[in-house]
Amino acid sequence: METPTHSTVHLSDWQKSYFAITSGTCTPGQKADEYRAKILHIQYAWANSEISQVCAANLFKKYAEKYSAIIDSDNIETGLNNYAENILTLAKCQQNDSDKWQSALTTDNVLDLKCVQERMQAGKNFHSSQMAPAAACVLADKGVSSSAAPGLPKLSNLSSAGETELCAGSAKCASRGPDLLEHPSSSKSLQSSVPPVTKTPYMLPASSASLNEQGHTGFQATPLFGSKEATSSSSLKASGNCRDGQHLSASSQSAVPAWSTSSGKRKAFYGLADEGSTVIPSLAACQASTSAETSSSSGCRNRNEESSIPSFRTAKEQLWADQQKKSQNLPQRAPVSSHGGVKKSLGAGRSRGPFGKFVPPVPKQDGNENGGAQSKPHARGPTDPLLPVDERLKNIEPKMVELIMHEIMDHGPPVNWDDIAGVEFAKATIKEIVVWPMLRPDIFTGLRGPPKGILLFGPPGTGKTLIGKCIACQSGATFFSISASSLTSKWVGEGEKMVRALFAVARCQQPAVIFIDEIDSLLSQRGDGEHESSRRIKTEFLVQLDGATTSSEDRILVVGATNRPQEIDEAARRRLVKRLYIPLPEASARKQIVTRLMSKEHCSLNEEEIDLIVKKSNGFSGADMTQLCREASLGPIRSLQSTDIATIMPEQVRPIAFLDFESAFRTVRPSVSSKDLELYETWNQTFGCGR
Numbered sequence: 001m002e003t004p005t006h007s008t009v010h011l012s013d014w015q016k017s018y019f020a021i022t023s024g025t026c027t028p029g030q031k032a033d034e035y036r037a038k039i040l041h042i043q044y045a046w047a048n049s050e051i052s053q054v055c056a057a058n059l060f061k062k063y064a065e066k067y068s069a070i071i072d073s074d075n076i077e078t079g080l081n082n083y084a085e086n087i088l089t090l091a092k093c094q095q096n097d098s099d100k101w102q103s104a105l106t107t108d109n110v111l112d113l114k115c116v117q118e119r120m121q122a123g124k125n126f127h128s129s130q131m132a133p134a135a136a137c138v139l140a141d142k143g144v145s146s147s148a149a150p151g152l153p154k155l156s157n158l159s160s161a162g163e164t165e166l167c168a169g170s171a172k173c174a175s176r177g178p179d180l181l182e183h184p185s186s187s188k189s190l191q192s193s194v195p196p197v198t199k200t201p202y203m204l205p206a207s208s209a210s211l212n213e214q215g216h217t218g219f220q221a222t223p224l225f226g227s228k229e230a231t232s233s234s235s236l237k238a239s240g241n242c243r244d245g246q247h248l249s250a251s252s253q254s255a256v257p258a259w260s261t262s263s264g265k266r267k268a269f270y271g272l273a274d275e276g277s278t279v280i281p282s283l284a285a286c287q288a289s290t291s292a293e294t295s296s297s298s299g300c301r302n303r304n305e306e307s308s309i310p311s312f313r314t315a316k317e318q319l320w321a322d323q324q325k326k327s328q329n330l331p332q333r334a335p336v337s338s339h340g341g342v343k344k345s346l347g348a349g350r351s352r353g354p355f356g357k358f359v360p361p362v363p364k365q366d367g368n369e370n371g372g373a374q375s376k377p378h379a380r381g382p383t384d385p386l387l388p389v390d391e392r393l394k395n396i397e398p399k400m401v402e403l404i405m406h407e408i409m410d411h412g413p414p415v416n417w418d419d420i421a422g423v424e425f426a427k428a429t430i431k432e433i434v435v436w437p438m439l440r441p442d443i444f445t446g447l448r449g450p451p452k453g454i455l456l457f458g459p460p461g462t463g464k465t466l467i468g469k470c471i472a473c474q475s476g477a478t479f480f481s482i483s484a485s486s487l488t489s490k491w492v493g494e495g496e497k498m499v500r501a502l503f504a505v506a507r508c509q510q511p512a513v514i515f516i517d518e519i520d521s522l523l524s525q526r527g528d529g530e531h532e533s534s535r536r537i538k539t540e541f542l543v544q545l546d547g548a549t550t551s552s553e554d555r556i557l558v559v560g561a562t563n564r565p566q567e568i569d570e571a572a573r574r575r576l577v578k579r580l581y582i583p584l585p586e587a588s589a590r591k592q593i594v595t596r597l598m599s600k601e602h603c604s605l606n607e608e609e610i611d612l613i614v615k616k617s618n619g620f621s622g623a624d625m626t627q628l629c630r631e632a633s634l635g636p637i638r639s640l641q642s643t644d645i646a647t648i649m650p651e652q653v654r655p656i657a658f659l660d661f662e663s664a665f666r667t668v669r670p671s672v673s674s675k676d677l678e679l680y681e682t683w684n685q686t687f688g689c690g691r
């Protein structure tokens, strides 16, 4: 078959299609298709050294802009009702006032969103009403229309059998294809969520179902390189048309375009996003081809080359793979980076992998501290009888282990010492007596051994929880965080078992930090009125704490936090050997909090104004300071007219100014009374370990 010279032969096609786009007769969908085809064509031309990189970049930019102008437009006449905005709005709505908020909007669930489904359906309806049946047949297979491939072989170049099958394939996927492929906005979402399919006009892209499926499963199901199963019966047999970058499988299973000789270059063209591809190279079509044409064989010739191309990995998979690599290189637990190091948490610390379900702690094997599950990303769940279970978990209900994993493991970002303003003495003490010993148990032996329990006490909102988490992050320990009151109320009747399970799991996950907030409610002085179940929980806790204390090999630290240290009974107090007062932040710490928070915002405060804010906020806790800044940050929004809020660009919102803080001071008050402060001071002088 004759190979057209792309840059010359079809120049007129390019011009024709350009005229069609600009003539105003095309629907937005057709325009988008044309632009997309042009982008692909530019890519192809560059990959084949027909145009220079600069030229390709310029053209690419130009058409990418035109393309996105259509798909981003909400105008039903000229745009394609992109749903992205709605998704963003949705995502924003989920944002609560926690600065640790992370969007629940993931690529896995975005397509399940109702509004997305509705939008895609609306887009599909709109398109089918706009398109002529013949065009629909072609467009349904996306990116490949006779006009959409200017300068490149048209569909008419295919064998008639191929054409028939193409249309059959189109019809087959028309019902679902538009969801992801027909609707440009959805293809945009795919591009952001799934690395772009390296579509050249020669290829038929994967069907939406296959893309979608691949996006969820890590794309591992595609048979590779000439496997006969790679092409289903519905595949287009591209006999005589197999060329570089050409694959005509319409199989919803694999739909895998082959890489061209310039695949490496093409990857570079897509930059980051195309490291590997959503689609796995398949040369099945080439194998099927009996053509002796050079162009055809060139596609097959590259099989070996292509087999060295790494198959696509999602970011999640890549991250997991990197972690695996790292952990393989490390003889011991990963040391701590300046940013909190490896955030370990129950389950997560066992590297479940991107697909795996929860993997319970398992015995260490061959000195591999991470346990056997580390190397088993697909290991079975805790209830699996085949899974080796740590002796220490033998009597623990698997359900409890799962509960600990879901309810007690910490999901937040790592915490650095710099994230905690002030409390220098407590920080220094903790580093010395806890973090270093946990990092270097070989040096901190005997008398230097770390305490097994410490108590952080002080007014609410002063950073006790932050410190607990920071200890875990900085010492590379697994962090378990639980509120004592939830032990007594949430797991009614099960609190005692929960305590036992928690310590058992922590022992399997050493080093571990068990942070118990409101520890006073667990360890309050025993009284006649004490509920039987509370008594049992407390007893169990003390037994476990003693267990952790007496076993010299265990590297478990219990960090208790309380606002009511005076309520902790003597026996418990004795076990929490280091009792550190975490006071209200001093002026310098308050300044640090304001400066840090405002540095992330558009703000016009000068040094003097910050000093004034610090002065006015005397008596504020760290949490109060955060709340003050939050309140002030709303000032610029409140000064807008409500009508403007809908339309204003983010950069048009005025910076946060001192007057916003003045208003904020009217509503945010210190949450700690001076009477309470006196109590803390007194208790600190009596039982505290501070200076």
Ligand SMILES: Nc1ncnc2c1ncn2[C@@H]1O[C@H](COP(=O)(O)OP(=O)(O)OP(=O)(O)O)[C@@H](O)[C@H]1O
Pocket (backbone or CB within 6 Å): 419, 420, 421, 422, 423, 459, 460, 461, 462, 463, 464, 465, 466, 467, 517, 561, 562, 563, 585, 589, 593, 621, 622, 623, 624, 626
């Ligand atoms: N020292 C601090 N430095 C920076 N931010 C702080 C500090 N203290 C408190 N904050 C802010 O207040 C929030 C609450 O802090 P945290 O939960 O650690 O306080 P807490 O002492 O554990 O409170 P509670 O006793 O009520 O549990 C933090 O997320 C942080 O935003």
